[in-house]
Amino acid sequence: MLTEVPAYGVGGTVLIVGAVWLLRRFALKSAALRSTLWRVALLTLWLLPAAVLVRGLLPVEPVTIHLPIAAPTAAETPPPPGTPQSGAGVPRAPAGSPMAAASRPGTNLLGALPLLWAAGSLVGLQLILRDLASGRRTVKRATALGEGPLFGVVTALTQRLGLIRVPRVAQSPDATMPAVFGMARPVLLVPAGFGLASPGAEAVLAHELAHIRRHDFLVQLAARITLALLWWHPAAWLV
Numbered sequence: 001m002l003t004e005v006p007a008y009g010v011g012g013t014v015l016i017v018g019a020v021w022l023l024r025r026f027a028l029k030s031a032a033l034r035s036t037l038w039r040v041a042l043l044t045l046w047l048l049p050a051a052v053l054v055r056g057l058l059p060v061e062p063v064t065i066h067l068p069i070a071a072p073t074a075a076e077t078p079p080p081p082g083t084p085q086s087g088a089g090v091p092r093a094p095a096g097s098p099m100a101a102a103s104r105p106g107t108n109l110l111g112a113l114p115l116l117w118a119a120g121s122l123v124g125l126q127l128i129l130r131d132l133a134s135g136r137r138t139v140k141r142a143t144a145l146g147e148g149p150l151f152g153v154v155t156a157l158t159q160r161l162g163l164i165r166v167p168r169v170a171q172s173p174d175a176t177m178p179a180v181f182g183m184a185r186p187v188l189l190v191p192a193g194f195g196l197a198s199p200g201a202e203a204v205l206a207h208e209l210a211h212i213r214r215h216d217f218l219v220q221l222a223a224r225i226t227l228a229l230l231w232w233h234p235a236a237w238l239v
Contacts, residue, residue, distance in 0.1 A: 032214065035214050035216065038219075039219060041235075041238075042226060045226055045233065045235060045236060046226070117232065120231045120232070121228050121229050124227060124229070125225070127228075128221070128224050128225065135181045135182075138172055138174045138175070138189065139170065139172075139181055139187050141172065141173075142171060142174075142189060143170060143171045144168065144170050145169045145170060145190075146169075149195075150169065150190070150194075150195060150196060153196060153202060154166065154167070154169050154205055157202070157205055157206050158209060160206075161206065161209050161213055163212060163213055167180070167185075167186045167187065167209070167212055168185065168186070168187045168188065169188045169190065170187055170188070170189055170190070171189075171190050171192055171194070172192070173191075175189045175190060175191045175192075177204075178191070178204050178208050180208050180212055180216075180217055182217065183217055183218050186212050186217065188208055188209070
């Protein structure tokens with residue numbers, strides 16, 4: 001299956017670059033349409049290797065090819081027994097031994113590829129865990145807003161957007177702009193001093209609540225995990 005990896009990389013890159021071209025060419029203004037397009041691109045990155053894996057697991061019917069066997073020439077005729085041969089007496093490693101495999105060019109490089117992939121993936125996953133822990137600490141230090149004009153506007157926008165329940169709203173001195181953190185119980189974080197008098201405050205809050213409705217936090221987390229595991233794929237950096 002390693003021989004199909006370059007084709008998978010080229011195919012995935014072409015699809016993701018096509019998605020970027022569509023976004024820039026038609027200047028899609030709909031956030032929902034842009035989100036859907038990126039989700040399709042993200043799903044494609046996983047469907048292509050899955051297809052390669054399934055193809056490798058499927059049984060392959062053996063094909064028998066009958067070729068005519070030509071008579072050996074004088075140069076190919078084995079010498080009579082007892083005739084000294086060049087290289088005689090030099091021990092050779094069995095065909096299936098590790099020494100024989102290591103003597104083939106490129107074998108050591110292919111053997112190091114899984115270790116290189118694992119090292120890069122571990123670094124990417126560690127960065128994700130670090131950012132998640134940092135977000136949790138920010139939420140714990142934030143001050144919950146369970147009442148007041150700001151919470152009332154969030155409640156009204158929640159009903160307008162069709163959300164099932166009102167998310168938690170908290171004010172954090174660490175936040176520089178409104179943002180959403182969490183999946184099961186999302187929290188809408190607003191900076192200290194943010195209020196309804198801020199320019200475009202209601203539009204900003206509606207934008208963040210739309211992220212909750214589309215489950216964008218989960219999609220972004222999946223995109224980061226994809227980048228951590230497929231960091232060698234050029235298209236993973238575009239999602």
